[in-house]
Amino acid sequence: MRVRATAAVLPVLLLAVSGCFAGSTATVGGDESTLAVGFTAEPQNFDFTTTDGSAIPQALLYNVYEGLVKLDARGEIVPLLAESWTVSEDRTVYDFRLRSGVEFSNGEPFTAEDVKFSIERVKTEWTISLKSKMDVVERVDVVGPQHARVVLGEPSNAWLFDMTSRVGAMFDPSGVADLATRPIGTGPYRVAERRRGDSIVLRQEPGYWGERPEYETVVLKYYQDATALNNALLSNGIDVISQITVPDSVPQFEADNRFNVLQGTTNGEVVLAYNNARPPLDDVRVRRALTLGVNREALLAAAWGGRGTLIGSMVPPTDPWYEDLSGYYPYDPGRARKLLAEAGNPELNLRLRIANLPYAMSAAQVVASDLGKIGVDVRIEPLDFPAVWLQQVFTDQDYDLSIVQHVEARDITTFGDPDYYWGYDEPRVRELLAEADSGTPDEQVVKMREVARTITEDAAANWLFLFPNIVVAKKEVTGLVRNQVSESFDLTNLGRAR
């Protein structure tokens, strides 16, 4: 008898014990004022000043934190906390007129003091590498409570653009004590609840200065598994998939009249990186040969279901200096072989050390097979991303070829950094980048276009394709953005069709 009792008691005991640990979570209400959005990458904490990655700004920027300016759906810089601004003749002094009546979620008013505090704090307290975007700022003057003046050491077009990203977020001096768990911003939402491994609940800020968003509550739900994310929408667990990461699953949504599918572009260039600093890839003929030897159209079809954009340089179509260079190196294995022979390398052995992510894995297969046809033997080595890849490929630059997605906006500037893992050192490009940054916006476009052309001509890398932005939502959800241009998943314009 004792034995049978034990057998029965064991699971019951487990259940009872675990009952003591039950925490709280977000339950998605079925009411119309609540929206549930599914994501794949979960923020590890709420502090984007010391933790890198796209997950935190995706959730918080524009929704919880606001900057002086923001990027609208078309990628234009528009006012947010600044009502307006003027730029001095020499393009180094920016005068911002601030909105009045703005409050942080802790009740403190937003003034020019906070602008000074926030911008200076990037230089002193931030640790993530993006902090260097504020290096150009010489000082911030508080001219009046609603008037902040930012003085740059030299003119910089990139600076105002960067102010639309997380480095431009405005903080309150009394609200930065616990950024990792209690973010305090001026945005329309505040973080009401957090359940690690599951969800973040954003609730509307009653005292918000601007127009109230449609949804009272937004639940950001996190699914590491792409299939689980798709199933959640199919089974009515969420209302929106912020981005589809498995292109094969798109047709099932397109065929279903309950959903809208939006496909646009991102800033994510999937790049086959060449180690420009090391033989044999320090030879431009070899790089050109490898670029000619990969059939990018077929690669996009095979690796990502044809969903994506062929670009040919490090510029997405949403940037002002975009020009279609995708035909610069048409697929031509014959010419590729000839170039390799010319370079004295008819046969090559290269290590393709890639991030162990789906897009890179499938792209690598095509690259290896295409390059095999021109006599280049490619060995694929998937590395744990981000940790191992960052260490070995990015930091130690121990690689010949690599495949990874570069998601930052306007990251074409990395080709001006000779220490970057491209190993690309071209003084002309550095000059052009500097001139573009300090010139007028029109000059910027001209110079940047030239940068893009130069790196393409040099085959500094092989831009395989631009990652698509595929958003799926229930029909009644409106206001979703087709192209992803900012770091934020902007909830403020979402609405509900009636």
Added chain:
Amino acid sequence: MTLAIARRTAILLLSVLAASVVVFAFMAVLPGDPAQVALGVNATPELVERTRQEFGLDRPLLTQYLDWMGGVASGDFGTSYVTRETIGPQLLDRLGVTLWLVGSGMLVALLIAMPLGTIAAVRHRRPSGAAVSGFSQLGMAVPAFLAGIILVQAFAVQLGWLPSGGWTPPAHDPAAWLRGLVLPAVSLGLVQGAVLTRYVRTSVLDVMREDYLRTARAKGLRPYPALLRHGLRNAAVPVVTVLGLQLATLLVGAVVIERVFVLPGLGSMLLDAVAARDLLTVQSIVLVLVAGVLLVNFAVDLLYTVLDPRLRRS
């Protein structure tokens, strides 16, 4: 008896200690720098070094280990440098979810295995008994995650009866909690149930050959009442052993099932922590899992001593 228990307790503690050394050493040699991961792609070497200092990663390994174990011994797992939160409460929170999953999976397994195994034994010469055995073979061949995916397709996506994943704590909304637990528990329990069915069948078969059961039948009892009154009690002894061993398998299976059903349990916490190189958290979770498995073995060991008087003398 007391001596035996004392000895086993000592072995348990030593095993946990040994496991902690192995886990720590493994984390130390794992490639990938936590500071670099936290700071992102363009971090300067000086910044990475400063952050390493902040995380305490620049200290000698022995100091790091002793610090960690000292904390663990007093119930303090430290503060994760990735989430900036204390690890202990998080661990407990996640452990709760995993225990619900494992417990309910075990329950499902028992509900399947007990009746099916008995039927398969009693009817082992008849087609119905063979069919049960066949089904259990098939069940053993299906991995839990596949069962999960199929169940989600059928009951969540197609029929819409149950949620496809997610977790509601029982205190929050018991009905939603139960609805969310059904599919994961069944996925996990099906496979374990199939395995267990075979053990139940074998041990019931053994019992059926015993003299006392023949006597019971001779006195005029029908097969099932005879088994129920005299057989099952004895057949349960080996089943309990297997149950203990299976708990470890269930824990591992739970890691995968948590992924499929998006449950914020220990398994998903572990996978997240590994990706972010949150070494302190990884160490702590693995240690808790190892200690858990050792504890179950310890409990099973003790159970033997209680059940079998012959073992007490050794």
